[in-house]
Amino acid sequence: MHPQVTSADTSSFVVPVYQPLPLGAIRPQGWLRHQLQIMRDGSTGHLDEVYNKVKQDNGWLGGKGDGWEETPYWLDGAVPLAYLLDDKALQQKVKRYIDWTLQHQRPSGYFGPVTNAERSGSVTINVSNADQGEDWWPKMVMLKVLQQYYTATNDTRVLSFMTRYFNYQLQALKKCPLGKWTEWATSRGSENVMMAQWLYGITKDKQLLELANLLQSQAFAWSDWLGNRSWVIDAAAQQNDQHWMRRHGVNVGMGLKVPALDYQRTGNKKYLQDLHTGFADLMHLHGLPMGIFSADEDLHGNAPTQGTELCAIVESMFSLEEIIGITGDPVYMDALERMTFNALPTQTTDDYNNKQYFQMANQVNIKRGVFNFSLPFDREMNNVLGMRSGYTCCLANMHQGWTKFASHLWYSTAGNGLAALTYSPNEVTAKVGKTNTAVTIKEITAYPFDEQVRFDLAMSQAVAFPLQLRIPAWCEEAVVMINGEKIRSEKGGQVITLERNWRNGDQVTLQLPMQLRTSNWGRNSRAVERGPIVYALKVGERWEKGHDDAEGDYFSVYPTGDWNYGLPEKIIQSPAQYLKITQVQPVTDQFVWNLEHAPVTITATGKKIPEWKLVDDVAPQPVTDRNGIYKGRVNEQEETISLVPYGCTKVRIVAFPVVK
CATH class of the missing domain: 2.60.40 (Immunoglobulin-like)
Known part of the structure; x- marks a missing residue:
């Protein structure tokens, strides 16, 4: 951990290279607007009506129901959606929670759902009895909700509310540190630091930097870990129950922004190098072709059959958006697009009502089962597409992905x-x-499909x-x-x-001419790319609806065609010669990320690998030599295969073995 710091040097604070625009200044159009409209008509606009945990007696409206992370998670995507689309009904819906939160701040500055201590007696939470308050973590998410609402409305209640809370927190943290209630607050303290530094940028109250220093001294040392390399190596080697919170993919996604925040606060450029080193190491050891790292739930290496949690994607995207503003480094702009246009769209259904807790790069079926994920096994629901399948954190949190991307285009x-x-x-x-x-x-x-x-x-x-x-x-x-x-x-x-x-x-x-090219990934696999899009084998889909008593309705998806193809070595050596763009259909205002609407198809040839078969319902990568060539039996005949944007697929091969 960082040593505790109680003073702040305001002269070292770095003005970000770029500042986000107020929410609502950017109005998505075309395919992106349609994506947001789908979300409004689906779970993002109606989660409080269809998901009982948020619907029933909600703690963020004064009730006894959910008072932890899921309601703020949902609002963290629903609030920007309401203002991006200028949807008055949705604005009124989310404002109920914002108004209740602003109106029920305690005189001390503490805020949030009514605590057990407050319900059971005449206690009101203040600094002297701060230990009777509740977890710091969900409040961090609600602060992000309020910050976005403020940029959209200039409601000055938000600034005075945050000022009072941060004054309370500066004192209460000395008695009740971040880890008092859960390690989630310790691992994710960056969200709190970010909001304190945002408010400092407006009010210039130096106590906010003192608070940010104190928070970071109690939080996970992500800057140290990202910069010193042993953390990411240990994460690749260990999959036990020791220190798993520092390998947890969602924590990592949030933690990526910490070096940038530390740099902003201190002006020390060493933190920029920590970020550069850590992000590169993370993607080398755990990176997958669609631009995200494995996170099932922990970091788990770079095999194309490892999983990635949806929450890890949307949190990493937001961290990159913050990093871009502070540093102005185009490396992270490229990374954000790759993640957004590949990893994000594949993990939800067309109507945005069902999500996949873990996706795989090479995913030849979507079904119940026990896979090589670090968590969980016995539930067997972490790979299917369902509203409540896997853990429901992603059902609540997935809404910030597209909305915050749209609000950070400029x-x-x-x-x-x-x-x-x-x-x-x-x-x-x-x-x-x-x-x-x-x-x-x-x-x-029509970007990212057009030049x-x-x-x-x-x-x-x-x-x-x-x-x-x-x-x-x-x-x-x-x-x-x-x-x-x-x-x-x-x-x-x-x-x-x-x-x-x-x-x-x-x-x-x-x-922006988009050259056809290939890239090298885990187990000597190769992916085909054009511009920011990664292309995957087009495999027909057969959808099957199922029901689980505990987790509700869900969908499995099975391939209707063969998937066990290798790419001939000649394609790797000369992709422009042997890969052909054969179909371009218009990207209309009704575009949906699915096979039917895939705007670009790349025609290639492939050779079947007869022995590449399912093992425990996944397709383990065939073994290659150091030259990257599969040495087992390969069919002599070349077949024509089609590749489509990864984000339009549900079952696919994207990391291909290479054959002679």
Whole structure:
């Protein structure tokens, strides 16, 4: 753990490179808006009606029901959804919980559901009896809910509420440290630190940095672990019950932001190196082709049949969004897109009412069973698609993935400019330049499937401001055009700045050629990529509905075609020659991440590996030599196979063995 620090050096606080825009400034369009509409009509908009734990006598409305993490988890995605879609009904729904929370803060600053001690007597929680309060952890999530609500509404109650709570917390933590009630608060203290530092950015109250120091001194030492390497190696080697909380994938996903937060607070660039080292190590030892690390529930190596928890994906995405703002490093922008456009969409059903607790990269069926996951075994429900299957933390928490991605497509920059750092169809409105002139930019694109992103600018008067655009690392050379005229070419892996006097009707076009390529993953497997998308074997799907008395209805999915193909070595050596884009169907406003709507198909050849069969319902990777070639029996005949975006699949092979 960090040594306890009780003073704060405000001069070292680092202003983030990029600042998120207020919630509601970005309006998703096209396929992304449709994804959010599906969520509104599905579980995100109605979880309080269909999930009894949130529905019944909710603790965050003063009742005796759920007063821990699941209601704040749900709100952490439902609040941004309500304002991204400007949906008044959903705004009113979530505001009930926000209003109750703001209106029932104790005089001491403590907040949250009525505690057992408060119900049983005349106690009101204050610093002197703080030990009769309840877990710090769920309050951290509710603080994130309130912060988003504030940026959407400028409701000043939030700032005074947080100020009072943080004053209480600064004193109470000395008596009741983060780990007083659960280790969840200790492992996830970063969420609390982040909110204290956010408020400091507004109020400049130096006690907030003192609080952030105190919180981090009591929390898991993620910066030390990420930077010192032995932690990630130990996590790869150990799967026992010792220190499993520091291997827990969701904790890791949240912990990724800690070095960036430590850097923001202290100005010490060593923390940036800790982050760089730790993230690279994490993905080398535990990374999977769809851009996320194994987390089933613990870190579990890089075999393509390891699982990843849905919560780990959405928490890692949010950490990357925070890291991007603080550091401005395009490495994490690329990582965010890869995770979002591959790992995220595959793990929920089309109607966003069912989720898969663990997904696998090479997933040749979805069914009940006991797999090589670190937890849990006996329930046999952690791989199926169900509303309540596996643990329900993901049912509550999955809603922040798409919504926070959409709300972080743009950031504000120094010089009162705008930066498009990840791409999807949307419209953004902000005040820019020295004159604070309102500008609206329509981002028109079928990205991530298409190579072109167009920005149409509208404003009442000309205004000079910097417009920054990311060139992804996978792009060898991008072309930038303004009003149809090529103005520059740029290499990938950087953020470029276009600074000029912009006029109403100006149009910027960014061409991002997407080369076909392959990448190397666990057990000498290879994945096919184009742009930010990873492509998986297209296998027909047979869905089967089941019911579990404890966990409700669920779906299994079985393949209707063969999956046991290896990729010929010639494809690895020359992907552009032997891989062909054979089908491009329009990405319409009704796009859904499924096989029917897959906009791009890559045609390849494959050879069947007869002995590559299911073992305990998974497809263990065939053994290869050091050159990466499978040496067992392979069919001589090459067959034509189709590859589609990973996020459009439910059953698939994405990490292929290589054959002669």
